[in-house]
Each structure stands twice: as C-alpha cells, then as structure tokens.
Amino acid sequence: METVSGKILSDDMEIKELVSKNEGEKVKTHGMIYSIKPMGDFAFIILRKRDGLVQCVYEKGISKFDLSDIGCEYSVEVEGTLKKDDRSPNGFEIHAETIDVITKPHDEPAINISKRKLGLSLEKDIELRPLTLRNNQKRAVFKIQEGIVKGFRKYMEDNGFTEIHTPKIVATGAEGGANIFKLDYFGKKAFLAQSPQFYKQTLVGVYEKVFEVAPVFRAEKHNTTRHLNEYVGLDFEMGFIKDFREIMEVETGAVKSMISTLKNEYAKEVKMLNVVLPEFDEIPCVKFKDAKEMIAAEYNRKIKDPYDLEPEEEQLISKLFKEKYNSDFVFVTHYPVKKRPFYAMDDPENPKFTLSFDLLFRGLEIATGGQRIHDYDEQVKKMISKNLNPEDFESYLMIHKYGMPPHGGIGMGLERLCARLIDEPNVRYTSLFPRDMTRLVP
C-alpha cells in the first residue's frame, strides 16, 4: 500500500545551500527566469527563486542549450558549475550546462518585471499585480509585512497572550457609523466585522490576554492614500490593567519586537528597500488637547475641529516630535469622548476625554487603543448617551453583566505601518490585492 510519511525529498538546492557550495561544484536548482541579458557570446540568465535571485551564465559552445529555447517567466531547472563572484547576487553564479524547461508561459510578460523600478501608474500596477508582485523589490515589501506580523505574534506569545479567531460575519457593528458592509445571511441582515472588538473583550474574561491577526472591513467612502476597505488588523486586548498606560507599554513592546524581527530576520529586504528602521528606547506621549495646541502655536494654524485630528495635524505632530525629541513615534492620548466609540472609558479626571490613545508613526496614525468600560451600568449609560439601544448589544453586555476585570487593548493597521516603514505614501502598495472603492480585482 502506498503511504506518505511527511519526508520531503526535494533535490532542489535553495540559495542558502548554494551559498555554502565550493567553487567548481556541480549544482542543480530550479526557478523562474526573471531576465535574460545577452552579452554577445555569453548571457546572464537571472533565476527567481523562493529565497532570492540567482545569476546563471550561458556561454556559447559550453552551455548545452540554445538561448532561443528559453524566455522570461519560464519555469526551469538549471544544472551547472558554481563559481564564486562577488558581483553576483549572494556572491556566486552558476555556469549553466543544461536548462530543462518545466513549463513555459502562454504569452510574453505584459511588462518587463525585472526592472528595479517598474514605473507603472498605480492603476496599472494593481491591475497587473499577479505579474508586478514577481518583481524582486515588490516581493520584498510583503516579506517586510510578514516580518512585522511575525514580530507581533512573537511578542504576544512570549507575553502570555492567547491567539484567537473571531467571526467576521456579525450581527452588530462594533465601531458604529455608516462605514459597515452589509450582507444577506440566509435572509437575515448581517455585517462584516469592523473590528474584533466585542469578541476580544469577551475573551479577556476567558484568557485575560488575547490577540488576533485577521482581516478587518470598513465601508469607508474615502478614496485617500491612507484608507483601504479591507485591511489586516493586528489586535490585542488585556485584562487586570491598573492604568491605561499599561496597554501602551505592551504596544511599545510589540513594536520593538516587530522592528527587531525585521532587523534580525529580514535584513536582506530591509537593505533592498532602504528601510530606515526606527531606533528608540522610549515613545513620547502627549495629550490630544496639548498636541493640538502645540502645533497650532508652532506652525501658526487655526484649530478647526477640536474633536479629531486632521491628517495634516497628524503629520505636524509627528514632525514636531521628530524635530524636538528625534522620535519617529508619538502616542497621542486622551481623545475626546465625542470621537471615540461607546466602549471607551472616560477619563475620571475630565469626563470630556477618554482613556484612549493613537499611535502616530512618521506622520500617520497606525494604531488606536484605550481602556474599555468594564462596569455594566456605566456601559449601558454610555450607550444611551451615544443614542444606542442597549438591547441591541445584549450578547456583548453579557460580559459586563457577569463581570470583567479592568481591561483595554489596541488595533493596528498592518498596511499603514508597513507603508511608513518602507516610506511608501500609498497603502495600496503595501496590500497584496488592495480593496478600495473602485477595486475588487485582482
């Protein structure tokens, strides 16, 4: 009887293996042909592999294949001799003797994907994502993204947080407002979750500390460089806090973990994209009201909306804290009650404000957090003050009814953090297949 045992017997050499080979050794490796540069009697054939690029050399009269038999995006297996060469990616090249064509494309690529900068319009870049993502620089962007998630998860796991998976089809929106997608659920009205808010709070009562990495859906009618209608949320929630600043400490620890993961495990991509990793010990904190006033004074601006930060204000706060304290990050704390959701806890010292905060990074809000109301009566009262009917939240209110420790948490947008890290102004470049008001494809 046939069986499988989980033993992977691949004879393909990965780059990390090839690097360890000696000059003159015979090697065999597969990949997709990224580019072919004919140079007269020889040619460079660049192979795109899982873990990077490999330079192969065709030499007329020595290589036993014809250049006309291969082309870009062919999947091939190359056999040849390894030669050390510092000018090549990873310090070696393969002098190719044979190339076996495994598959060939139906058409030639619509664009030359091996250019360092593709120089496409955003529209075209997204339309051709199945192809443009094959570009080596573009690939690196989503490795950076992977590293961010890895660093987040590592910190959460190391600090006793339980990973959770909460439903994305929900009966009630957690964040209020009109920016919620509706769907028909077997004849009933349902929504796509704007955040895992209710569920992560619920699970604080179960596991005390929880986290989730999952899609978040916002039907915002904003066609800006900072909005996506579906994004990846990095969420955590923790109980038994003595002060809402504890949440900020954990968030800071998580961010440090992300950065050190990138530094240690994604150095290649960091270098390739010229990412300047922020170096810091501490993140300064400023109250919302004070921040508003500081930049009004500093940059001679009028305060138009006293309840929220305009995008330009976020940029100026970041600018100011960069200049004054050399900090890429700023915590803006104590947002007004008016602009925070119904579950936000009021500041006992000034009930017009909440025990909440945003984290700004290089001019952009990348995360929102705060302490939540744990007391049943207080939560019901606040719902009513926000014109919400507590009966619509019966299931959620069960946690307040049956007891909750003081708790809070944050939600961070992966694409935004990634965009600021790689200094890309538009979050559409840090989402593999972005969803915005006009895009559902690819």
Add this chain to the structure above:
Amino acid sequence: METVSGKILSDDMEIKELVSKNEGEKVKTHGMIYSIKPMGDFAFIILRKRDGLVQCVYEKGISKFDLSDIGCEYSVEVEGTLKKDDRSPNGFEIHAETIDVITKPHDEPAINISKRKLGLSLEKDIELRPLTLRNNQKRAVFKIQEGIVKGFRKYMEDNGFTEIHTPKIVATGAEGGANIFKLDYFGKKAFLAQSPQFYKQTLVGVYEKVFEVAPVFRAEKHNTTRHLNEYVGLDFEMGFIKDFREIMEVETGAVKSMISTLKNEYAKEVKMLNVVLPEFDEIPCVKFKDAKEMIAAEYNRKIKDPYDLEPEEEQLISKLFKEKYNSDFVFVTHYPVKKRPFYAMDDPENPKFTLSFDLLFRGLEIATGGQRIHDYDEQVKKMISKNLNPEDFESYLMIHKYGMPPHGGIGMGLERLCARLIDEPNVRYTSLFPRDMTRLVP
C-alpha cells in the same frame, strides 16, 4: 515629558512563578473567582488565571476578609502564604490573608461555570458563550486550537513558506456553486471568499511556497454537525512539484508538527481533555474508486453516488483503515473530475479523475488538496467544459498566461481537525463563536 518604553512592570505572579516559590513565602496574585466552596470554618476559593486555576484557602479568624464580600466572577487580588499541596491544581495553594476586590459583576452568573461538565444544550451553550467559555474545560479546547495553528505555522515557516494575507471580499467565487455569500460593495456585486484559492496560486508565482491562516466563508445550507458557514482555513500552496504526492508529504509534515506542538507545549490541555494524540509514521493512501469498492465489499453497501463520498462512507473508510492498518488518518486520492473544481488537474492516466485528495481523520474529511492546472490552454478548456466563461476569470488567468510552475496545495478546516482531536462530534464546540444558518450571535 511622559514616555513609554515597553517595559511591563506587572507585579502579578503568574502560575509558573507561583509554582517556583517556597513553602511559606508571601505571594500576591490576581484572577477572577471561579468558585467558592465553603467548608465550615474554612473555604476554598478557586481563582481563574490566564494560565490555569489557583486554589486559595480562606480560614476563619486568620483571613482578614469576609466570605460574604466576594463572589463568583469577581476580579480580585489575593495576598497570602504559599503552601505546597499535591491535591491542589499545580501542586500548591495560597492561604489567603487579604482579598482586594477589583471589580464585581452586576449579576450572579446565569450558570455555574465551574462544573466539569456544564450539561447545557448546544443552543444554550452557544447563547451563553461569553460565560461558558470561562469554564476551564472549554478554555482548554481553544488552547488546543491555538496549538494546532502554532504547529502548522511553525512547519510552514521552517520549510520556507511565506505567510500571506489575501482579500476576503472578492469579485468571483473560486469554488463555484451557490454556496457563496453576496454583498453590496459600493453598488457593485461582491462575494465573500470561499477560499484563498486564486490568490494563493497567484502568489506561488511570486514566492513559490505560501501559506495563510484566515477565515473562509461558505453559504452552505447545511445544518449538520460538520458544517460551519464561517471557519478558519489553514491553507498552503507550493510550486515546482514533480508529483502531486509532494503536496501530501508537506501536509503530513504539517500535521506531524501540529501533533508534536500539542504534545510538547499543550500537554496540560491534552491531559485535561483526554485528547488521544494520533501516533503515526506514515499515512496510508487509497484511490477514491478503490476506497468506495473496498467499503462496499467490506460492509456490504451499495454505491449510490459514484462521484463523491457520503459522510457515512468517510466514516467507514476511516473505520476500515483504523482496523486494518491502525491508522487514524487516510488519504483518499484521485477524486472524479465531476466533483472537483475547475482548477483541479486531471490525472493523465485517467482523465475522468483528478490529481487530488482529501485527508480523512477519524471519520471526517478535514482537508482537501491537489495539483492545479498551470497551463493556460488547459485551464481555459477546463473552464469551458465546466460551463464557465473564461472572461470572468481574466485576472486569475493572468498567472497561467504569464507562466506558472507545476503547483498545488491544500485547505484544512481548523474546527474539524480540532473536533476530531478532542472527540467532539459537533464542530460548533470547536468554534469560539460559531456561525451557522441560524446563528449570528454571540
């Protein structure tokens, strides 16, 4: 100026710290009161902490608080003296001197959540999930789930797979059929992804090997013990395969990693739930057609549907392979073309069948996989033969057009695997907040 530095200065002692303390040491720890058992002049107060239960002892005349001041689901901080006691959870108890009440619930719990078996109807259990999940046995279920995901991810990372995050709002269903949720997307018709199929294939062209852990949505009108309308999919996809069995090897490796993670890191929960972890070196494989015939002969059954396995047949195949080969797992391979999606590659030896497989575990299909068509013409032809219009798949077909290596992958249902592991017949017990045809709440 105030700053945060990411240093967590919690003075709470976790169980792992308490365990290391000596007899007679003063300790302080927080938690929620799980149960109170009065025994005359003393009482046991069980504290539910993040990482388990702690037994505290109240002694009249010694403890400086009154039992009437505390109750179940109070969040408290206990101070007292540690005593070693083998009968207690984790081998120690705290002789409580003081209990500070941090928060108290508004109402008494609707049920006694500290019972080993709650004895609730499924309906009631789900309705009260915010409370029932606080039960120590229930908590363990989702730690097992966490362990499965951790083991999966570890294997993927160790074997060079890149983690991806693909959109859940999509323009076209990947799996065909009517079981797809529709939603209004800014006036356009959109769907919820039935799988990350198109995107993970696309990203094989980019990263060669990719994986994703994310929600999957199926609008199936099935009210069974094995169906959920939203579940967590563990997906991977890999390129440059020489044979579709390579996919099964990786899947087997991933399953082994899940099991060893549970064994090594979740031993407490495994024991608590009496999980019998499958021990195996190899997983037997049987062709779909042969499996059908084997159980027809063995159990004297008529073959009703020659194109698919009935749930009862899955059970009988598992039974047979358990009896004959002592295997908890079986790969059923070569499913008929008729029942596999349009992207499945036909078996060149018999084009009525596909190079595909399901993994059965203790009577239940927990994963589906196979090799995909990589050739453009072949894919277009198969779409047409399945009455699909290739023009509707223009963006997806870009990968075939511009070249793909031979590739394939799997999708596994987290809740199903978890249900069979903990021997729970209904997958609603292994989903934190299950979504079925009648449930959107909690």
